[in-house]
Amino acid sequence: MNPESLNDLWNSSANRPGSAAGKQLASHFLSRLRRRRRLRAFWLAWTSFLLTAASVLAVNHGGRRGLEGVNGQWALLPLLALPWMALGYFWWAFFRQGTVSRESALPLRVALVAAQEANTAQRHHLRLVGGLFAAMVPLTAVAIWQLHAAGKTPGNQVWSMAVVLAVIFILGGLGLLARHRLQLVPEQRTIEARLRELDAS
Amino acid sequence: MNAAAQDELFTSWMRDHIAILHHVVHAFAVGDDRNDLMQEIMIGLWRAVPAFHGDSRSSTFVYRVAHNAALLWHRTERKHRRHVAIAGEIDWMARPEDGRSRSDTPSRLEAVYVAIRSLPPIDRSLLLLSLDGLSYREIAAIHGFTESNVGARLTRARQQLAELMNSGESK
Numbered sequence: 001m002n003p004e005s006l007n008d009l010w011n012s013s014a015n016r017p018g019s020a021a022g023k024q025l026a027s028h029f030l031s032r033l034r035r036r037r038r039l040r041a042f043w044l045a046w047t048s049f050l051l052t053a054a055s056v057l058a059v060n061h062g063g064r065r066g067l068e069g070v071n072g073q074w075a076l077l078p079l080l081a082l083p084w085m086a087l088g089y090f091w092w093a094f095f096r097q098g099t100v101s102r103e104s105a106l107p108l109r110v111a112l113v114a115a116q117e118a119n120t121a122q123r124h125h126l127r128l129v130g131g132l133f134a135a136m137v138p139l140t141a142v143a144i145w146q147l148h149a150a151g152k153t154p155g156n157q158v159w160s161m162a163v164v165l166a167v168i169f170i171l172g173g174l175g176l177l178a179r180h181r182l183q184l185v186p187e188q189r190t191i192e193a194r195l196r197e198l199d200a201s
Numbered sequence: 202m203n204a205a206a207q208d209e210l211f212t213s214w215m216r217d218h219i220a221i222l223h224h225v226v227h228a229f230a231v232g233d234d235r236n237d238l239m240q241e242i243m244i245g246l247w248r249a250v251p252a253f254h255g256d257s258r259s260s261t262f263v264y265r266v267a268h269n270a271a272l273l274w275h276r277t278e279r280k281h282r283r284h285v286a287i288a289g290e291i292d293w294m295a296r297p298e299d300g301r302s303r304s305d306t307p308s309r310l311e312a313v314y315v316a317i318r319s320l321p322p323i324d325r326s327l328l329l330l331s332l333d334g335l336s337y338r339e340i341a342a343i344h345g346f347t348e349s350n351v352g353a354r355l356t357r358a359r360q361q362l363a364e365l366m367n368s369g370e371s372k
Binding site: 015021023029107110 | 208240246
């Protein structure tokens with residue numbers, strides 16, 4: 001195929017969608033984006049409301065019993081801290097999603113270096129969250145034991161509480177691992193391959 | 202920039218520059234993955250809109266975002282399923298208009314894209330920009346290369362493309 005016929009072929013209508021298709025695609029994309037954000041905001045607001053109510057009730061209950069009550073139920077604090085930390089993370093992720101991304105509009109090498117730095121930061125962040133998760137496991141076990149020792153939770157409730165929390169920890173840990181292995185590591189490899197290709201010439 | 206202005210500018214770019222996205226998506230992905238990549242580019246473009254200050258042409262900005270997104274794109278199963286489901290609801294790909302294209306145009310075009318996809322990603326990107334009619338200077342400005350570097354890479358890429366096309370035609 002000579003350059004002229006390649007040019008004609010490239011500029012043919014078969015290779016140029018109409019502006020109506022672009023407009024329709026944009027409108028569909030934006031409506032899905034808005035719906036997704038609304039649903040996520042509603043879910044986060046509702047969860048925050050429930051958690052606030054539960055925390056207020058717990059603090060009120062402890063407060064009514066004075067210092068003695070707080071001493072006896074200190075284990076409630078780490079147990080409450082765990083969902084608050086998770087919720088804080090989800091709110092952070094929610095607001096971060098809407099932020100401006102200047103990196104994608106940078107020249108290639110700068111964009112690749114920025115993407116590499118972002119990837120490294122995300123992997124560090126994930127390791128930090130993983131470490132916090134690991135630290136929470138013995139802390140939660142001690143908290144459950146303390147509540148049981150203070151007579152606040154009978155034996156059968158201790159077991160159900162332990163099972164529920166173990167499931168949460170395992171699912172959370174698997175989620176972190178999956179994000180690392182299936183998203184961040186392949187992304188890192190892609191960036192490194194592009195940088196190598198860039199330096200090759 | 203407020204959200205309404207961001208959405209409006211995004212929509213106008215999608216309307217005016219859909220061909221840029223179409224070329225990039227076809228040169229970097231096949232089958233359902235095209236919807237995945239298209240979604241990824243749209244997310245990148247929508248998020249980058251507030252970073253556009255009008256100091257370059259909108260097409261240059263769209264070219265840069267689309268090509269960077271394609272060069273950094275990697276298929277992940279979770280995103281793929283979601284993206285394919287969303288973009289797959291719209292038939293956005295070009296169709297030859299009646300009476301304006303030869304009947305074998307789609308298959309010849311697909312052969313060109315097959316050959317383009319065989320090139321290394323950065324050379325592929327440069328070739329796409331060149332096929333879209335951009336000058337060496339414009340291509341260099343988009344990717345941050347020197348003009349001589351663009352020239353050297355493009356010469357090599359064009360040779361490879363010609364060889365690939367000729368070997369395809371002789372089969």
